[in-house]
Amino acid sequence: MEFYLSNRFIAISVIVGLFFLSCKDEKKETDVPVVKKVEYQMYQPSEMAGFMNAMYAYNMQLKQQIVAGEAPVSMSLDLMTLHSAEMTKGKGRTVAWNSFVNVFIESQEAITDTRSNFELKERYNAAINNCLSCHKTECVGPIPKIKKLLIL
Ligand code: HEC
Structure with a gap:
């Protein structure tokens, strides 16, 4: 002691x-x-950074629900914020951003689509992989953190 x-x-x-x-x-x-x-x-995080953190928290909650065998039915985020939020100075909506953002939004919405023919875990991981696709060119820092959202 x-x-x-x-x-x-x-x-x-x-x-x-x-x-x-x-x-x-x-x-x-x-x-x-x-x-x-x-x-x-x-330290003033941008509106976009704040929204990204909200998406992270929301998906962490989804992961816990899915792992527990529950099927999430409601989408609490306004994903249109991705089109409107102000970004950190020096960052912007690049060609790459524009090519990823709508694909991501569709995949995030598909998680709570109860009529989907795809398995829930597959749909969830597809959305998280779309977070990662955009991050690989637009913002590499949070990649290790986002990978923790994947259901292995
Ligand atoms: C279309 C591109 C794109 C998609 C899709 C995307 N991100 Fe981001 N993310 C960015 C960019 C760009 C930033 C930097 C924003 C800024 O600083 O204004 C960012 C920032 C972040 C941050 C850091 C926020 C901070 O505090 O600085 C986290 C965490 C994050 N994203 C998580 C996610 C998660 C989780 C998803 C999927 C649910 C996701 N992102 C989807 C482009 C994207």
Whole structure:
């Protein structure tokens, strides 16, 4: 127990030490919590980034339902937001984006289409693979995260 506690103490000391190291460029008199607050205010995710995160959360929920043997019947997202949302500065609707977006929207809607002849898991994975197709050219960063949505 004592050993465990002292290990934890060392770990916390190292983390705290690293924190102060990373702040060594800041002026000494500056109040650290105030500096952090300013940093948070500077991060403004775009409307599109916000919608992408909502799509991620929605599909994670679908995955859990499908794995549990339930068939999702309602689509809670307004996918037309993909056509209207403002994107991060420097990003835009490229030729590649335009070639992927409608294919994706159709596949996302097909998941809750109860008349479909295709297996639910197949339809779900097809939609997630369409997220990935677009991301391969338009925004590679979140690919490992999106892959976690696939039902293996
Ligand atoms: C037609 C192309 C396209 C499709 C389809 C697409 N994305 Fe994206 N995604 C993008 C682009 C471009 C961005 C960057 C948006 C920005 O920064 O304004 C992005 C950003 C993201 C982000 C990062 C958001 C952030 O916080 O910066 C996540 C997570 C994400 N997408 C998940 C998904 C998921 C999950 C799907 C499918 C359900 C999906 N995307 C479908 C193009 C696409």
